[in-house]
Amino acid sequence: MPAPTLRDVAEAAGVHAATASRALNPATRGLVNADTARRVMKVAEQLGYRPNPIARGLKTSKSGTVGIVIPDLTNPLFPPIVRGIEGVLEPAGYSGLIVNTDNDPGREKWQIDHLRSRQVEGLIVATARVEHPLMRQLHREGVVMVMVNRRPEGVDVPSITPDDAAGVELAVRHLAELGHTRIAHVAGPQSTSTGVSRARAFRAAVRDLGLDDDPALVTTTASWSESAGADGLRRLLDSGEEFTAIFAGNDLIALGCYDVFFERGIDCPGRISVVGFNDMPFLDKLRPPLTTIAIPHQQIGAEAARLLLDAIADPSRPARSVLLPLSLVVRGSTAPPVVL
């Protein structure tokens, strides 16, 4: 037996399909007699009627789907965000279409084209590059979207970002309170917005707290990866600079530092303390467990979805952006500096 259609319901209730349509739609229900509406609804219930979203979408040009554009689902950063998004989308009757871009602009364009041809009503974009002509263009074309994890430059688009600056301040303050004064920073790629904003916030925090603001204590990596992080720390170590603590651009970079500690027999946190950023899963299983800054990923996703739904409902509403607070998670990789 095929799924019952609106017509089946209408027939069974003894009314015209148009009436059934109105009775079933809360927004137009007022147009039909209350008794009739009740009858139609009961019949629909009995028949197990489910409106066909494809047919509905054809007429209303609403697909009930939004596109979720992320660089790589395999990166543990994103699944919680996705869950947060879906947690909000789902009760609203929307579904998310997830695509991976692998941070490749060509692929990204292709994927977004694909999403648009699937008639998504909006886009949640979580890519990292600073330069983003595609976003400007989409925005010009009237595509409703929300950015996650990065503030768009020169594009008037709502965004949800963790308050990186505050998080960095938290990390540096923690180190300062333990007594560290010479803190190094292994920063992420300066081609990413988080990379630059964290590095900037690091310098600011160091100055604010009256620590040694030495440019030689900052190095940048080629990518957000363990190997790049390890390279960064090696450079710092080989430069001969003195420091007793490291603030890593993110957890993967911190993990790279662990590799270097191991390969050079450096005691952590005895000799050098490390703070990461992101609070990836399983960090507490490391030796030592990594102290880091936790980001409310799920909440970020949820906020993003809410903003997007708002924007879909009223595209003319001005772009609103939210900054989410972060928190410090103290574990075993930080300790007071050795007294020389």
Place this chain on the structure above:
Amino acid sequence: MPAPTLRDVAEAAGVHAATASRALNPATRGLVNADTARRVMKVAEQLGYRPNPIARGLKTSKSGTVGIVIPDLTNPLFPPIVRGIEGVLEPAGYSGLIVNTDNDPGREKWQIDHLRSRQVEGLIVATARVEHPLMRQLHREGVVMVMVNRRPEGVDVPSITPDDAAGVELAVRHLAELGHTRIAHVAGPQSTSTGVSRARAFRAAVRDLGLDDDPALVTTTASWSESAGADGLRRLLDSGEEFTAIFAGNDLIALGCYDVFFERGIDCPGRISVVGFNDMPFLDKLRPPLTTIAIPHQQIGAEAARLLLDAIADPSRPARSVLLPLSLVVRGSTAPPVVL
């Protein structure tokens, strides 16, 4: 300007919409004059025409989407599988709709209902429970689906499963070759199919290799989690049984063992060796790095998608199932037993 429709293309090419439709569809292109077809295609290209999948779906009752049902996207096990799935779906013009069930049967039913009302053409299901009346029912109702990670009992549905038995054998053999003879097994929940199959394979491997097959060396956990794994090992330790190696039901359980090692000051691998299962990300960052069995997650996803597409294309085709080989990843958590 709104997106160009088929009619726009037809008009611009000076033909009827029906002809344009046929010209654009490779399957029906033979019905139209080759020159006309070329012209239509060129015009479509120039106008940037993208067929509207909603409209198409309405007529063909094909949505071009498949449902991907997983317990929890946050579990690092699943993202690679999802990537593998999408890697196959995408070139075929399909999209995946991902839903999380949280292993809650009610939620699962709700989610699957939701997917079906979205007209998915098939389902890739990656849940873990052995008992699964819902699956039987869906299968009876003619829903095309493929199971991942578990073999359905009494349901004639294609499935992709890692060859658990072979993987377990690999792990136990590795331990045996190092010289261990009394190997314990902290098994996963016996309410899950992988839990029972791994436990069964463990006993078989132990017997085959001529090791001590002592039921007291096997304990089962309440869930696939670190804390449950820790509880399991504590029980084993407190029972007073002697053993020099542990085969953990999965990596999380192994991680729980690490916690117990730490809390009781047990040296690993000096005093006790451990082998995990799954090869989660970042296991190489642990101290000691965990020896484990790697599962070709991405390949599993890809195979599942291929099987599903086959089944969609020809629903009458008999259920085919594939068993994927696993591999041993030797890291630092295994060593020869101490000589007493």
Place this chain on the structure above:
DNA sequence: AGAGTTGCTGCAATCGAGTGCAGCATCCGC
């Protein structure tokens, strides 16, 4: 030359739901 093919194209219906407009009955006020 007339009948029958073949090859291509257009007409019109269809999928399932949504919606402007017209029609009809009822009821109100004067």
Place this chain on the structure above:
DNA sequence: GCGGATGCTGCACTCGATTGCAGCAACTCT
């Protein structure tokens, strides 16, 4: 008792693409 408002329902068309069938021209065969 009549004009007009009000409330509800049905008709018919629309969204964009697909497809069975009919139509028509050119060509083949006898």
